[in-house]
Amino acid sequence: MQNSLIKNIAQETVFRLTEQVEVLPGQVVSKTLSQNAALSVTLFAFDKGEEIGTHVSEGDALVTVLEGTGRFTINGAEHVLKAGESLLMPSRKPHAVFAQDAFKMLLLVVFPPLET
Template identity: 35%
Template sequence: MPKLTEVSESSAHVGLTEALPVVAESTTSRVLVNNDLLRVVQFTFDEGEMLTEHASPRAVVVQLVSGTMRFTVDGVEHTMGEGDVIYLAPGARHALVADTACRMTLVMVDTTA
């Protein structure tokens, strides 16, 4: 389990491009913030990598930092480019396929806290 990040303490996460590079034929991730209210995770995907359909009990905001991907939400596919954002309601089924090498930031928010 990633280290708990106190809600009352600020934090900075810099140099992520170097610290979390895109790895050939891989999906990688690093948890940046993790507490009772939210979790922030940065992912990298090599071209062709995917996440199969799943859901989160939390509300989720996904922002594509670089690259292009196809992101499916409740059966509807969206082509995402750099800077694009998708909001997922709690329980929304979703999946993705990286069309190019990608970097994505995911923020999960606990709507019950």
């Protein structure tokens, strides 16, 4: 069997991303699909009122809301996203995520090349 670069998802099977992670009371749930020095792909499920506090990433973070409503704050500016909407959070800018309603999102982070 060949090692997959994407993990935690059945291969050659049709699926819905929204069904791959579950909203749990009082929690932020994450499921890593792929991670290496260049890229990170993670599914998240937030219960209403849960959050990831302000932090900075070394990579550009592209988020797509799959279900519900989330509030994303980038460098102090708030953006409310609903299912089907996406937002690019630039690297090295402080950002945070808050669940206005229970919601699910796909996060893709692209990191700069490692210096040699």
